[in-house]
Every structure is written in C-alpha cells, then in structure tokens.
Amino acid sequence: MTGQSAAGAPHDPEAWWVFRGPSDLPAPPPWRRFPAGAGTAAARAPYLLERNEISVVNAALHLHRPLLVTGRPGAGKSSLAHAVAEELGLGDVLRWSVNSRSTLQDALYRYDAVGRLREASLRREREASHGSVRRPRAPRATAAGDIGQYLRLGPLGSALAAGRPRVLLVDELDKADIDLPNDLLVVLEEGEFEIPELARLPEHQQEVPVLLSGSRERVAIHRGVVRCTQFPVVVMTSNGERDFPPAFLRRCVRLDLPEPTGDRLRKIIEHNLGASAVAAAEDLIEVFHQRAQTQTLATDQLLAAVHLRISGADLTKDELLGAVLHRLDEPMAP
Incomplete structure (x- = not known):
C-alpha cells in the first residue's frame, strides 16, 4: 500500500514502514512486550545499577525503611521496584500512581457503599415480589460476609495486610497534595490502619474476608484493623518537582539516580x-x-x-x- 500525500502525490513505502507499508506488525521492543498471564507490565531487561546504588538499596532493606528514589523522568526509578521484586522473588509489584487528587484512603482501601445499598434494595424487592417473609438469619450470615464483597484493599493496604513481604511502588510522590507524604509516613511508621466500616460491626462479626489489590486472594481483617506482620519493601519515586518535609526525609533512605x-x-x-x-x-x-x-x-x-x-x-x-x-x-x- 503506497498511499498519497496531502497534495495527492503517491508515497513510495520505506522498508521499515508498517502503516502505508507491509501489513504485518513488527515485534515490539523488549520494554513493550506484555507476556500472557503476567501481572506486571512489560518484560524488563536486567536493571543496571552502580555498586554504590546497590549498597543504598540494601541499606533500605536492612533498615526496613522506605527507599526514596529521585532523578529525572525516564531515569529508571520505577523500574527499580520491579528489579527488587524480581531479584528477591517477592511477586508482582503493588503500584500506587500518585497525582494531585490522590488521597491516603485511595492507597488503603475502597468501599463501594453505593453498590452495597443497591444490592440490598434489589434483595428487598425480590423478597417483596415473591411474597416471602423475612426470617431472622444466623449472626454469621449477616453483615460480615456481606460487607466484605464491597471492600477491596488498595496497594498500601494490601502491602501491609499480605502477611508476607511485598514490594510497594509509590510512583511520583512529588505530584501529591502537600499533606500526603506525612499522612503516608504515619501509616508506615505505625504499620497499621483501621477500616471504620468494619470496626463498627458487632462482636460476633469480628473477622471479614477482604480482597487484596489486583488479586482474587482474600485476607481476614480482624475487628477492622489491618496490622502489618511483614514490613513491605517500599520504593517511592520523585522527579524532584517539590521538596519533602524534614520529618519525612529523616525516615527514608535516599537514592539519587544521576544523569x-x-x-x-x-x-x-x-x-x-x-x-x-x-x-x-x-x-x-x-x-x-x-x-x-x-x-x-x-x-x-x-x-x-x-x-x-x-x-x-x-x-x-x-x-x-x-x-x-x-x-x-x-x-x-x-
């Protein structure tokens, strides 16, 4: 297929063309390959780090502190999290992409209250249409099993609740609202957070199974508190668009990727x-x-x-x- 220019002159196709050229799509570059069934993004080539940079990463792992990686766009900051996960066999990376509208709760959990109310309304309509008489249900069959269907832990919540070390990538934290870094720091320091919707449940509904982020796996939340047993590997990236509070920086291990x-x-x-x-x-x-x-x-x-x-x-x-x-x-x- 040769096609024509805007002026109507024919184009002679070049050997590398696909559009206006051969019909077969070329193989993608290595960083744009999407292996079937993989939970991560494209296949990644081995990650390059200098010796001093490897030492900084290991320091963060030994100290169980977040690693704050700074550098210009495209320096490979986000790829470092995937390299650590692959090297240590920690599974897929839990990713939280931050923007100016991001809130801490986005990373902790999502509760679909509207969906739950809609389902309850439909259930009542079905019962009314069949003329059924509502019978009291056993305590375990009420809200505990019901509410868990409408809750899903976010990337940070899943990293804390997993019961095994996971890698959490907090990408482009410098784009966040000014208070978000300190809010994040509080949760990472305490290693736990509360889900009020579960904490309000009665005593006989102490445990609720909740889905992890990006998975069909569930974890049992006891009395509405997600408590960390294995601190996650936290990699936070910044393009240097803003400064962070000293209290936040003091609790991070910093790695600057040079030009x-x-x-x-x-x-x-x-x-x-x-x-x-x-x-x-x-x-x-x-x-x-x-x-x-x-x-x-x-x-x-x-x-x-x-x-x-x-x-x-x-x-x-x-x-x-x-x-x-x-x-x-x-x-x-x-």
Whole structure:
C-alpha cells in the first residue's frame, strides 16, 4: 500500500514502514512486550545499577525503611521496584500512581457503599415480589460476609495486610497534595490502619474476608484493623518537582539516580537491545547528550530512537528524530 500525500502525490513505502507499508506488525521492543498471564507490565531487561546504588538499596532493606528514589523522568526509578521484586522473588509489584487528587484512603482501601445499598434494595424487592417473609438469619450470615464483597484493599493496604513481604511502588510522590507524604509516613511508621466500616460491626462479626489489590486472594481483617506482620519493601519515586518535609526525609533512605554518562547509556542500550545496537547508536548518543544539556530528556527516548534506527528508520528524514527525542519540559504547540 503506497498511499498519497496531502497534495495527492503517491508515497513510495520505506522498508521499515508498517502503516502505508507491509501489513504485518513488527515485534515490539523488549520494554513493550506484555507476556500472557503476567501481572506486571512489560518484560524488563536486567536493571543496571552502580555498586554504590546497590549498597543504598540494601541499606533500605536492612533498615526496613522506605527507599526514596529521585532523578529525572525516564531515569529508571520505577523500574527499580520491579528489579527488587524480581531479584528477591517477592511477586508482582503493588503500584500506587500518585497525582494531585490522590488521597491516603485511595492507597488503603475502597468501599463501594453505593453498590452495597443497591444490592440490598434489589434483595428487598425480590423478597417483596415473591411474597416471602423475612426470617431472622444466623449472626454469621449477616453483615460480615456481606460487607466484605464491597471492600477491596488498595496497594498500601494490601502491602501491609499480605502477611508476607511485598514490594510497594509509590510512583511520583512529588505530584501529591502537600499533606500526603506525612499522612503516608504515619501509616508506615505505625504499620497499621483501621477500616471504620468494619470496626463498627458487632462482636460476633469480628473477622471479614477482604480482597487484596489486583488479586482474587482474600485476607481476614480482624475487628477492622489491618496490622502489618511483614514490613513491605517500599520504593517511592520523585522527579524532584517539590521538596519533602524534614520529618519525612529523616525516615527514608535516599537514592539519587544521576544523569547517565555515555558509558552508562551504552550499557543500557546493550542490555535492552543487544551489543550490535551500540555501534549503530553512537551518533544518537551524541545527539542525546547535546540536547540533554539544555532540555529535559528521558533515557527511554534514546532507547526508542535506537530501536527505530536498527529497525531501518532513517532518523534524518521528516523530523522523525525530533518526534522521538522531543523535550519534556516544553508545552506542546497549540
């Protein structure tokens, strides 16, 4: 399929084209592969850390303190949480993506009160339509089993309730409301929180099974209190858009991911795309370094450019390189 330009002139398809070119979709780059049945996102190449950075991660693990990872966008902050989970065999990462509207309860639990009321109303209507007489139910058959269907623990709540170490990723905490970091700190320091909807239940309904985040697994909540028995591995990321209170920083282990050097960029390219890609990327690495002096760029933008290069794309044509290595600190033109 050749297609036509806006002026009506025919396009000669290039070898690497899919749209307006061959019909078969190409294989995705390694970081955009989604293995069937996997709970995590794309398959990840081995994560690169320097020796001193590995020591900082181990310090956080020994101290059972949150790890606060700072660095520019695309530096690999979020990927570190997945690397720790894979290395230690701790299962899928529990992820809480923070924005300006996020609240602590979002991360602790969700209660669908409207859904529960609707179901109760439908149940009464069914009973009335069948002319049934409501008979008293056994105490265990009332609210304890019922309310648990409308509760689900959030990422933080699940990390505390799991009964085994889990990795919790609190992504882009610097985008949060000003009070959220300290609110989060209180829960992490105490290692527990209360679910008022369960705490109000009568004595004979002390235990309620509740779903964990992103899972069909349930845990029993006793008297409405979620209490940590195994402190989670907490990785919090920040792009440096704001400062955090001293009390918060004092309780974290801090890791700052520096600007990648040329050698580190070559290692990243080799890990993700193979040794042969490095030789094809030398000029792109140079362009990336030059632009990064005055613009905000992410390492994964360089990986994308290299992937296009080895796929056959001519990055000197039609401003294609600019579309990939576009600056992240500039608003889009209207």
